Amino acid sequence: MEGGDPYIRALMRTISASESNVPRPYSVIYGGSHFSGWNHHPDECIHIPIGPNTGNCSTAAGRYQFITTTWEDQAKKYHPEQPKVLFWRPYRFDPTSQDVVVHRWLSNPDEWGVDLAALLRQGQVEQVLEILSPTWTSLGYGIETNSMSAYLPEIYAEMLDEEIALLRPAADPTAVQPAMVGQPLTTQAEAWDSAGVSDSPEGSSENGDSENGEAIADQGEDGTAMDDPYGHSPTLLAGWAEIKAGSEKLLRGLLGR
DSSP states (O other): OOOOOHHHHHHHHHHHHHHOOSSSGGGBBTTSOBOOOSSSOOOOOEEOOSSTTTTSEEOOBTTTTBOHHHHHHHHHHHOSSOOBTTBOOOOOOOHHHHHHHHHHHHHOHHHHTSOHHHHHHTTOHHHHHHHHTTTSGGGOTTSSOOTTGGGHHHHHHHHHHHHHHHTSOOOOTTSOOOOOTTOOOOOHHHHHHHHTOOSSOOSOOTTOOOSSOOOOOOBOTTSSBOOOTTOOOHHHHHHHHHHHHHHHHHHHHHTTO
């Protein structure tokens, strides 16, 4: 998802850390397996083996572990692709839709009886987590505390720092910036990927999405991985070579050589 309130985005990532702390959170279902295809919520009821709801089943799925009924209720109000009046179809459950629905839901004070974003700006993250705990029980406060619950305020602070950093103006992409020795360059896209709120689907789907969402290394013309030990692109390496050659030529001219 692009844009949005950084305080709400950090909260979304904190919820995900507690609810779906796995490498491919957008396609995970309760119990840890994954669904394929983004056309609709998977609506698969999985047996609950432990906890206060032992013996029941859960349809929780996706990065925010929406149960089917909650997803349908919130998608009606907040989904970015509303169906035509006379032609109802299931709401897509792709990563962007999951993010947009949750962001809009959390941003609406009428839903929670309080402005969550304002509380977060006041540093009241624990109060916000308690307000949300009946909806996402893994946030703790006596309902369904898990191993992550005690660390969530700290996780939120770290996520917020990253979200704020992403808002800073990017450097001029046409300028050649020196890199520290041993430090690979990071593109803006890679920075968004590391932030954890995805713009692109993961896993397999009926729409030909990437199988695992992993980045592909730079390759040479023969298809093999580039040999540069720091991961610098061929274009950047060529630029550095030109700068070095120009500097040496200028120096020779100044010295009369």
